[in-house]
Amino acid sequence: EAGVAQSPRYKIIEKRQSVAFWCNPISGHATLYWYQQILGQGPKLLIQFQNNGVVDDSQLPKDRFSAERLKGVDSTLKIQPAKLEDSAVYLCASSLVGGRMETQYFGPGTRLLVL
Amino acid sequence: DQQVKQNSPSLSVQEGRISILNCDYTNSMFDYFLWYKKYPAEGPTFLISISSIKDKNEDGRFTVFLNKSAKHLSLHIVPSQPGDSAVYFCAASDAGGTSYGKLTFGQGTILTVHP
Numbered sequence: 001e002a003g004v005a006q007s008p009r010y011k012i013i014e015k016r017q018s019v020a021f022w023c024n025p026i027s028g029h030a031t032l033y034w035y036q037q038i039l040g041q042g043p044k045l046l047i048q049f050q051n052n053g054v055v056d057d058s059q060l061p062k063d064r065f066s067a068e069r070l071k072g073v074d075s076t077l078k079i080q081p082a083k084l085e086d087s088a089v090y091l092c093a094s095s096l097v098g099g100r101m102e103t104q105y106f107g108p109g110t111r112l113l114v115l
Numbered sequence: 116d117q118q119v120k121q122n123s124p125s126l127s128v129q130e131g132r133i134s135i136l137n138c139d140y141t142n143s144m145f146d147y148f149l150w151y152k153k154y155p156a157e158g159p160t161f162l163i164s165i166s167s168i169k170d171k172n173e174d175g176r177f178t179v180f181l182n183k184s185a186k187h188l189s190l191h192i193v194p195s196q197p198g199d200s201a202v203y204f205c206a207a208s209d210a211g212g213t214s215y216g217k218l219t220f221g222q223g224t225i226l227t228v229h230p
Contacts, residue, residue, distance in 0.1 A: 004158070031216060042119070042204050042220030043159070056217055091158055098216045100208045101147055101166070106158030 002026065004107035006092050012113045018080035021110045025073070025094030031055075032069055033104060034077050035091040043091055049075060050098050082114045118142045119207050121221035129229055134192040136224050138205030141186065145207035149218065150179060150190050153202040162203075163190070195228045202226075 005024040013019050025032050030051050035043035046065065048055040051072035060067070064083070069075040079086055089109040095102045120139045128134045138148075146167040151159035165172040165179045165188065172179050178191045192199055205221040
């Protein structure tokens with residue numbers, strides 16, 4: 001069974017530029033999560049989708065971050081414009097139905113460096 | 116506000132000995148706890164979990180202990196193997212949270228097992 005796929009794996013941009021990350025969850029998984037992991041910290045949930053609807057985006061900086069999950073499968077996370085403090089690893093995870101005690105499966109992440 | 120804390124950034128143990136990783140939490144609404152393991156350039160992978168109705172859960176070499184009164188949990192690895200060298204994240208799920216499936220992570224502990 002293929003795992004969660006993410007691309008690109010690495011991205012370097014200058015501040016004020018825009019960037020987009022892509023995630024393909026495990027086939028059949030209804031729930032998709034985007035986490036931000038800053039160096040030295042644990043992953044922090046940015047947004048959670050149930051199929052193509054948003055369940056929780058309370059920690060998403062909506063003035064610069066946006067995310068969509070069209071057709072309830074792939075998802076894209078965008079930052080526009082990027083700031084230095086956005087340098088982090090962006091992790092995508094998926095789970096079967098989004099139950100609280102369900103295992104979340106993580107992709108390898110996209111490492112973003114903002115100069 | 117760090118609701119899940121791993122106060123030891125790193126731990127070094129000898130192969131064959133016990134590794135004990137600790138985690139403290141402050142939110143009394145947390146009722147489900149997980150440990151994830153992360154290798155470099157990979158996403159976190161689920162290791163073991165425990166519900167608040169239990170005080171111990173065992174899976175092979177891995178045992179998680181939960182002390183609800185102290186709001187403390189620990190992961191024991193016995194015997195430790197060099198392949199266990201990774202970053203270990205403690206995570207918690209909130210029974211009263213609005214986001215079903217949202218995990219709050221600690222900062223992680225780097226475990227190094229020396230041959």
